[in-house]
Each structure stands twice: as C-alpha cells, then as structure tokens.
Amino acid sequence: MPSVVATLFFFCALAIGWWMGRRSLSRTQPPTEPNLRARVHSMHNLLERHSDDALESLSQGLVVNPETLESHLHVGNLFRRRGDIEKAIHIHQDLLGRAGEDGSLVAQVRLELARDYIAGGLLGSAEELLDELTQQRDGPISLEALDEQRLICEREKNWSRAIELAARLVPSRPELSAALANYYCELAQEKGKSGDRSAMQELLREARRVDKRCVRALLMRLECELWRKDRIAAMATLREVVQDAEAYVGEIVPLLRRFEANQWPDLIAFLGELALRHQLPPSVLAWLMEVDVDSGADYWREQMISRVRQQPSWQGVGEYVAAVEVDCDHPHSIEKMSPIIIGLYKTMARYRCGKCGFAGRELHWQCPGCHAWNSLAPIRAISAG
Numbered sequence: 001m002p003s004v005v006a007t008l009f010f011f012c013a014l015a016i017g018w019w020m021g022r023r024s025l026s027r028t029q030p031p032t033e034p035n036l037r038a039r040v041h042s043m044h045n046l047l048e049r050h051s052d053d054a055l056e057s058l059s060q061g062l063v064v065n066p067e068t069l070e071s072h073l074h075v076g077n078l079f080r081r082r083g084d085i086e087k088a089i090h091i092h093q094d095l096l097g098r099a100g101e102d103g104s105l106v107a108q109v110r111l112e113l114a115r116d117y118i119a120g121g122l123l124g125s126a127e128e129l130l131d132e133l134t135q136q137r138d139g140p141i142s143l144e145a146l147d148e149q150r151l152i153c154e155r156e157k158n159w160s161r162a163i164e165l166a167a168r169l170v171p172s173r174p175e176l177s178a179a180l181a182n183y184y185c186e187l188a189q190e191k192g193k194s195g196d197r198s199a200m201q202e203l204l205r206e207a208r209r210v211d212k213r214c215v216r217a218l219l220m221r222l223e224c225e226l227w228r229k230d231r232i233a234a235m236a237t238l239r240e241v242v243q244d245a246e247a248y249v250g251e252i253v254p255l256l257r258r259f260e261a262n263q264w265p266d267l268i269a270f271l272g273e274l275a276l277r278h279q280l281p282p283s284v285l286a287w288l289m290e291v292d293v294d295s296g297a298d299y300w301r302e303q304m305i306s307r308v309r310q311q312p313s314w315q316g317v318g319e320y321v322a323a324v325e326v327d328c329d330h331p332h333s334i335e336k337m338s339p340i341i342i343g344l345y346k347t348m349a350r351y352r353c354g355k356c357g358f359a360g361r362e363l364h365w366q367c368p369g370c371h372a373w374n375s376l377a378p379i380r381a382i383s384a385g
Contacts, residue, residue, distance in 0.1 A: 073112050085120035092116055107133060107141040114148060123152055143172060154179075159187040170210070178373045181211035182365055185220060197224060214374070215245040216365050222252060226259035234261075235270045242274050247377050250281040250315075251363065262291035269294065275303070281378075282307055282319035289323055313380065318345025351376045 076095065079088035092113040096106065110129050117126035126148070133145035146165055153162035166180040184207035191200040201224055207217035218241050225234040242249055261267055268291055275284060282304055289300035304323065308316035321341050349359035353376050358369030360376075367375045 080116055080119050085116055088116045111141055111144055159183050177211040181207040181214035182373045185216045215248045219251055223255055226255055231264055231267050235267055242278050250283040253283045253287050268292050282316040286319045286323040314345055314348050317341055352379050
C-alpha cells in the first residue's frame with residue numbers, strides 16, 4: 001500500500017510540475033542551457049529513487065521527442081544498471097517503435113539497446129545493431145558504436161578486429177593509443193607462441209609506433225632479441241628500457257635468467273655500466289652480483305646496500321637478503337631474520353594501478369580491477385617513517 005501511495009504521489013507531483021512548467025513558459029523566456037541541464041539532472045535523480053513499476057509507467061506515458069529522449073533512455077539505463085536487462089531491453093525496444101522516423105532518435109535508442117544486449121551477453125544481437133550504426137560513418141553515435149564493437153572484440157580476444165576498430169577511433173580519441181598498442185602486443189604474443197617471430201617483431205614495431213610509451217612492446221622486443229641471441233640489438237633495447245621506462249627495468253631480470261644472459265660478458269658489462277649511471281632497481285644489482293665475475297660479488301653487494309639505504313623498500317631488502325643469504329658480518333642474526341624478511345617480501349604487492357589502486361604481485365598490462373591499459377606500475381621506494 002505505501003508503494004502505491006508513493007507512486008500516486010510521484011505522478012501527481014510530475015503532473016503539477018508539468019502544468020506549472022507549461023504555465024511559466026507562457027510568461028517567461030525559455031530556460032538557459034545550464035538551467036535546463038540542471039533540471040534534467042534533478043529529474044534523473046528523482047527517477048532513481050522510485051520503484052521499477054513507476055519508472056516503467058513513466059516511460060510509457062511520456063511522449064517521445066528530442067526533449068524527452070534523454071529521460072526515456074535514462075529509465076532504460078537505470079534498469080540495465082540494476083541488472084534487470086530484460087526490462088531495459090523491453091523499454092528500449094518499445095522506445096524504438098515509438099521513435100518514428102527521426103534518424104538521430106532511432107540511432108541513440110539503437111545504441112542503448114545494443115548496450116543492453118552486451119550486458120545480457122547477447123553479443124550477436126548487439127553486433128548486428130552496432131554494424132548498422134557504424135555504417136553511418138559520421139557523428140558521435142557512430143563513434144560510440146565503434147567503441148562498443150572494440151570492447152566486444154577485446155572481450156572475445158579478437159585482436160585483429162580490435163586493432164582495426166581502435167585505429168579508426170584513435171584520431172578522435174587519442175587516449176585509445178595505449179589500448180591499440182596493447183592489442184598489437186596481444187596479437188604479437190599469439191604469433192610468438194605459434195613460432196612466427198618475424199610477424200611478432202613487426203607487430204611490436206607497430207605497437208611502439210602508435211604509442212611510444214608502450215613498455216610492454218619494449219620488453220617483448222627484448223625477449224625476441226634474447227631468444228635470437230642478438231646481443232647488439234638486446235643491448236640497444238636495454239638502453240631504451242632504462243631511458244624510457246626506468247620504473248620497469250626490474251622486469252628484464254626474469255628474461256635475462258630465462259635466456260641465460262649470464263653467458264654474455266659484453267651484455268653483463270654493458271648492464272653494469274648502465275647500473276652505475278642510472279638508479280636501477282635492486283633486482284638488477286642482485287643479478288649482477290651473481291654473474292659479474294669481473295667486478296665481483298662484493299662490489300655489487302656494496303652497491304645494493306648503498307641503493308637500499310638511499311631508497312628504502314621491502315623489495316630492496318628482500319632482494320638483498322635473498323642474494324647475500326647469511327654471508328655478512330653478523331651471519332647468525334641475518335640467518336634468523338632472513339626467513340621473516342623474505343616471507344614478507346614474497347607476500348607484498350609489487351604493482352599498483354594508478355587509476356583504481358588495485359595491487360598485486362604480478363604485472364598485468366590490463367588492470368584486473370578497472371580494466372585500464374598500462375595503468376599498473378611497480379611499487380617503488382617506501383618512506384622511512
């Protein structure tokens with residue numbers, strides 16, 4: 001009973017507001033654009049507080065025209081956000097039948113209906129609508145439809161098609177360059193797994209072309225060069241990683257270990273020179289301590305201690321203790337502490353998303369939390385306090 005009263009009260013208030021609005025229109029100037037937007041926003045806030053039945057009845061009762069379209073769409077989108085995909089589809093399908101022959105109205109409704117289908121997992125139906133919308137070629141609706149298609153391809157891991165769609169969007173949405181570069185990297189990874197290293201390298205070049213900041217492409221290129229045992233190219237890429245992506249330099253160590261770069265004295269010497277000129281992470285110094293027979297383990301051990309003192313971090317402590325184990329002036333105390341410190345190190349988050357704050361131990365090029373590309377970065381030094 002209370003819900004019925006609330007619904008009746010809502011419609012009475014809406015009717016009174018409509019009558020007063022019509023009355024005031026005959027006496028005053030039309031509302032300015034900011035005032036109109038504020039009123040629409042207030043109405044949408046009001047809609048969100050009412051029951052599903054009231055919302056559906058309101059949608060049925062409102063005339064469909066450019067002025068009321070936003071409210072109609074908002075009602076349908078509310079159902080979609082609430083997880084009631086069936087009602088959202090019903091409202092948008094009904095709206096489509098009432099939109100008449102106004103092309104812009106029909107296009108907007110079709111786009112929202114496609115989003116309903118996507119939310120409901122009906123990707124085939126969604127793609128049919130989106131294909132029709134993208135044929136228009138012009139206007140924001142066409143671009144939004146292209147973007148929805150891109151997201152479907154990303155979801156289905158159809159990287160070739162995702163590349164095609166993202167490339168069409170980048171001129172008007174430059175922020176998608178990061179996504180496009182990662183699509184090239186994903187496709188390159190597939191080519192690498194199938195043994196087509198030549199195609200892999202070409203795709204990685206494209207990734208760097210569309211996004212000069214794509215660290216992933218650099219690291220994958222280094223992997224290719226180490227696999228080919230092309231030391232000169234690998235050293236050039238190492239320099240590029242240090243110069244362009246210093247925060248990610250630690251990611252080279254697993255690659256150096258996997259491809260047994262400890263057998264390449266010239267590369268070891270080259271990396272040692274870079275370590276002295278740049279603030280390379282402790283993991284690189286730990287690797288040099290293991291493999292650099294010319295400078296010696298003691299030399300790099302002192303470099304590690306100095307680096308950890310300058311930039312205190314759990315990662316630095318963990319790398320140091322794991323590298324030196326009990327070989328120090330106080331072996332027994334370190335022996336007791338090392339399992340604790342290493343245990344802490346192994347459970348700590350190593351990467352954090354700069355957009356949503358997601359933290360984890362593995363480097364994801366697409367954040368599992370907010371799905372942003374290239375937003376995770378290694379957690380660097382912690383404050384001493």
